[in-house]
Amino acid sequence: MFVQLLQFIIIIYYIAEARISPTILSKLKKQYDMKDYHDNVQKSVTAFVTFQNYNCPKKIDSATEAFGKLYLFSNDKVWIFKNRKPEMVTHISKIFHDGPHYVNASVSTKHQTYLIADRNVFAFYKDKNTFTLIKGWPKMLPSRVLFFPQAAFPIKNESAILVSGNVLAAYELKHNRVTSINDLERYYPNLPEDFRTGIPFPTGQFNTYYFLDSHNLYEYNMNTKRIIFSQPLKKYLLC
DSSP: OHHHHHHHHHHHHHHHHHHSOHHHHHHHHHHHOHHHHHHHHHHHHHHHHHHHTTSOOSSOSEEEEETTEEEEEETTEEEEEETTEEEEEEEHHHHBTTOOSSOSEEEEOSSEEEEEETTEEEEEEEETTEEEEOTTOOEEOOTTOOSOOSEEEEETTTEEEEEETTEEEEEETTTTEEEEEEEHHHHSTTOOTTOOEEEESSTTOSSEEEEEOSSEEEEEETTTTEEEEEEEHHHHHTO
8 A cells, every 4th residue: 555655646746747837847846856756755665565575485495594594485586584584585696696596495504505406506605695606516416316306404414315205315515426315204204295495403403403394384303203393484484
């Protein structure tokens, strides 16, 4: 409603401009600086629309935590959260330079963040508020991986588990090497169906994970191999 009101004000301004004589209009512009007014209105509209976009995405393609922030990917956009509160939503390419236009799976280690689009793996290092592609990347997943990863989560030794359906691949991120292909249910039973990512919590340990799907967050214990807690994702993310 607020955006529509501002747009209506702008339209009225243009109508008035068309009907007021040039002499009077010139005096008005000098007195009130209508251009600055128009620019300020446009900025207000943009700011309001940007604020509205901070709502949680309707679906999640992937998510990863890196350097104290949570990055949620949906279509060609990334939502950035800090302390569970939304900071920004923008196009992936604005944050991950030379990266993919969409993300199927993502994983972060202590020093790097990896984004996977189909079978292409992009490796980044943090550069202030954005990420820079590491030289030599992207790389294709090894031919041993016969699937497009639908989810991923990090494990010890700079490795990750790539998932598609009930199949997993143990993947060495830095070396782009697969060490094993196995049954997901056998090694990680009771995981939530259709999860998009797994994030160690607290950061730096691998006993407890937060697994996310498009609607919920699940706390999973790696020792008991069970979900010990769940809540709506919107409640956790405060959006």
